[in-house]
Amino acid sequence: MHLLLFEWNALMQRDLEDVLHSLHITFYRFSYQFSNIHEDDFFCSRFENHLKTHNYDAVISFNFFPLTAAVCHKYDIKYISWCYDSPVRVLPYDTFRFSTNYIFMFDKKEADSYRSLGFDNVFHMPLAVNVSRMKKLKDTLTSARPVCDLSFIGNFHNSNFLEFIAPLPAYYRGYLNSLTKAQQNLWTYYLPDDFFHPAFMDTLNSYYKQYLNDPSYFVGKEDFSFLFGKYMTETERISYLSILSKFYKMNLYSNSCPGQLTNINHMGTAAYYTEMSRIFACSKINFNLSFYCIRTGISLRILDILAAGGFLLTNYQEELSGYFDLEQDLALYADIEDAVEKTAFFLKHDDLRKQIALSGQRRAWEHFSYETQLEKIFTTAGLLI
DSSP: OOOEEEEEOOHHHHHHHHHHHHTOEEEEEEEEEOOOOTOHHHHHHHHHHHOOOHOOSEEEESSSSSSHHHHHHHHOOOOEEEEEESSSSSSSSSGGGGGTTEEEEEEEEHHHHHHHOOOOOOEOOOOOOOHHHHHHHTTTTOOOSSSSSEEOOOOOOOOHHHHHTSSSSSHHHHHHHHHHHHHOOOOOTTTHHHOOHHHHHHHHHHHHHHHHOOOOOOOOHHHHHHHHHHHHHHHHHHHHHHHHHHHHHHEEEEEETTTTTTTTTEEOOOOOOIIIHOOOOOEEEEEEOOOOTSSSOOOOHHHHHHHHHHHHEOOGGGGGGGGGGGGTTTOOOOHHHHHHHHHHHHHHHHHHHHHHHHHHEEEEEEEHHHHHHHHHHHHHHTOOO
């Protein structure tokens, strides 16, 4: 098999390349950074010229790129896109329908929603971990000491949702604010899916058109729902971390530190390949609060924590129960009070915490290796390793 890897600085790129090397699959790396994913004549010309002069069994990328799909379709080359963002925010969907596409999404509910619309080339595929890299890490940690009681690696999204809804009448602002309160700690049902229905969005757009004096203005349900999810994630992460850091020694690895987090140790960002896995492995407890727009899927952060041998304290995600024992492999919290109590309990029970972390690591290695996931992806795309 001969692949073209379309690279755009994705976190998982190096792990994918390492595993392809170990599987003796040849590939060529084609790197590009789009200024506009829907319109870029220079890219199309350069990419077409490359495909004209080389033979590949398929092109593969992390996340879906419309122009890449269009050029692959033009030259009848299979395009495999493995999406680690959710939701997949590519509008319009015209390029989704190309017969040469094989689109894999880690969130099953999102994948199912596309398939219900007739996109038979969209498939569910959880993300992956580089087991070989994690085994090497484990061999270096025999004498490592814990870095902190509790850690969180992630960003805060800096949502402008409140500013965006400010021009709306008080009734609609109140309605939307009530939805944010109802969404708190609700991990199994994303309210915008049903509450941001077409009639509601038409009403909001009528106010925005009047406010902006622009009859062509339009905000779609997908974008408005995404703004809502960013706001929920930002406010909930700040709230949880603020309370947890009052009780426990807590490190934050992030590109920013909100002013409300006065008790937390802001450590700056953590490099994905050289620092992050070691932090996961050496933190007594790794806290996770998933991005609210993820409906059912298991985020890359969850898999990275477990695969590194870190103890995971997380909110519930539906797909976790399909792969993990929710008492033996990780710990779940229902709300902030529960998170505080679970943290206290597991900090007092070192042996149990380590046992659970080891069990979670074994399960992550068993179900989410690149080798396992790539075999499924290539089989679905009609390719043989």
